[in-house]
Amino acid sequence: MTTREQARTLILRMQECFNTRRFDEAADLFTPGFRNHPLGATGFEAGREAWRQVVARFPAMRVVADDILVDGDKVAVRSSVEGMTAPGGGARPVLIEIFRVADGRLAEAWGVTEGPDPRR
Template identity: 40%
Template sequence: MTENTAFGRMHAAVNTGDLELIEKTIDEVVDPGLVFHAPVPTGVPGVRALKQVWRTLLPAFPDLRVHIEDVVVQGDKAVYRNTVTGTHLGEFRGLAPTGRSVCYGEIFIVRLDAGRIAEVWGVVDVLAQLRQLGALDA
């Protein structure tokens, strides 16, 4: 359904767990002027922030997988509801590896321009993620 879109290519790269491929794919499918609206503590904008997300997540969750549950497309925008799974095997947000599995939801709205990802809005269930890692009380 999304394989031939910029987001579909990005999704396929992410699920390889190969940071070099992910960053190469970002360079190919994401507009250099990306506007990235997501609660990521990177302190950098756009494409650099998007790359930093994967530089943070993959060492912490080397088996991370993103499963697309729903896609809604209208005009130049698509909404993706995803389920993310992984095992906490590396440092994440100051938390030492726990070996625990996580499963949490996220929703992204992606705007395309000339076939490239130009703008992203994201909501990630970080509360569920941190609870499953034992960083917060249930």
């Protein structure tokens, strides 16, 4: 069973790997069968490739967890996106993600982006 603090640390480590572009290190944070519902993919490889594409487009992009809520094996995260200019000077995107944790690793993810989607 993953504790609240372990789940919170897992999310912060994932964001640190993204923000420092150490994508390969993030692979250890995910289960081999990790299910990424927004990408419709299984395994961390699709997520790693999505990360590479988004930072190629927005090299200064960073994510910062504003809220991390843990309930059982689920972790909900609201994150601000920094380092990207919103079209027309509008609001920066906000990521809302829910992860399922299994055996201390991220096993499943759902997510939506509020505001401009950095993937597009």
